[in-house]
Amino acid sequence: MEILWFINVSIKMPQTKQLMDTEKIRKDFPILDRKVNGKPLVYLDNAATSQKPKQVIDTVKDYYENYNANIHRSIHKLGEEATAAYEEAHKKAADFINADFDEVIFTKNTTESINLLAYSLTNNLKPNDEIVISQMEHHSNFVPWQQLAIKNDLKLKFIKINREGLLDEKSINETISKKTKIVSLTHVSNVLGTVNDVKKIGKLAHENNSLFVIDGAQSVPHMPVDVKKLDCDFMAFSGHKMLGPTGIGGLYGKKGLLNKMGPFLYGGEMIKEVKFENTKFNDLPWKFEAGTMNIAEAIGLGAAIDYLNKAGMDNIARHEKEMVRYAYGKLSEMKEIEIYGPSAEKRSGLVAFNVKGVHAHDTSQILDGEGIAIRAGHHCAMPLHSVLGIAASARASFYLYNTKEEVDKLMEGIKKVIDVFRQY
């Protein structure tokens, strides 16, 4: 096992004014008023799940209080209203990533989206066909492909990461070949923060007649994402990481490809006509939405997208860049800290680190005592942690409501961690 200790160069950035009116934004998030262990909550676990603005909470409440009904089948006022709101949410989700209306399927989350794809796409593969993923994948873009490769006798190949925590150029070119049928890559690593050049890798995949799938769980919530510009065949994302409720996510697919794919789940709603002998399936996207969907959550996601659009995805990306530059700079000034992944310029709004000699759980626990919520563990990326040569890491991840003052509190908390464990 190769152990990579990334050398971190401290970056001195000029103190600039924060780009977003975070003070105003924070007022929309009721949970940010909460105290934890007697201290104001500092929520830096956004890569796990984001908090929800009252606009989203109210939208979900409004649905249940005023027009709760099943969709696409109830010929009554409530059914009409619910169907209209659900379809509107579909439209918002599609527009958000610049897809056509019938190209986005609602699922539970990224994991379900990738399972749907993995089951459907591997059906058409022959033994020894190759699937390419990378060493930095979240388990959701790892285990489904791994298990279906085992089941169907396919070869699963991994693009390696280099010492900087970026996908290795040489490995990309060696791994993707004419034998490759599917390339599935994360847009942004949930541990390293690395933003992958998915457009370039997608082009290489297509030159080799391979399908190209993007795991957008950590990119869609944090930066403008345009599936047409990226020219990906499929993209998966989760609503709960982008201010929306849990239990709702999406799968984008190019129309031609989705039309060719068979349904994943059979049952109600996904049909056009059912006879005793056979069934004619519904049109896109409903063909893939079997049974009663998470209606309230979908409508809530629509409200979350409205909120993000209003804040502006460009502004959010800039704000997070500002936050990560600041945090990375502060963290890399401390000799007791080890940071994983590339420089602030090459990463999105998160930093994974360890206080040397202290288990990430202990770091997280002491920070919790200060009201600071970060993630500790392997972040559902055990293979990546084995490549990094560590069992666990601590991770701070930012969103539009976080402030530099909160990063300062994080740094104070980390000093406390060092103090508690100093003698060791």
Added chain:
Amino acid sequence: MPKENLDPNFAGEGIYRENILDHYKNPHNHGEIKNPDIKFTENNPLCGDVITVNIKLNGSKVEDVKFRSMGCAISQSAASMLTDEIRGKTLKEVKNLQREDIVNMLGIDIGVVRTKCATLGLAAIKNGIKEFESKYTVLRERKNGKIQN
């Protein structure tokens, strides 16, 4: 809304009391036993913590116990205290130990998430005993002619 726990020992570094950090720094019973009767490795998939326990028996009593582990302060110190505790106890007594007993040894309460850390050593010991007993049953039944081969 979940109740705020105002016990000062619960908040933050309160968990990292001196006794816990002492056990973390100088774990008791650290190491291995030659030819142990029970040897078992348990891991915590949440954080990648791993512990291996070795137990030497004298009849049905724990004569000696050692462990090696990689993990957080809570899992390490709990294992250190637990191994002190079980020496001289019967397997039956050890099997009856529960989460609450670990909490008492640590002298702190632990949240639902950290329970996995604190009870990792206990899980290794209990699963090791289980494995030993099922092997022992097979051996005894073979001796009594109930299993042929």
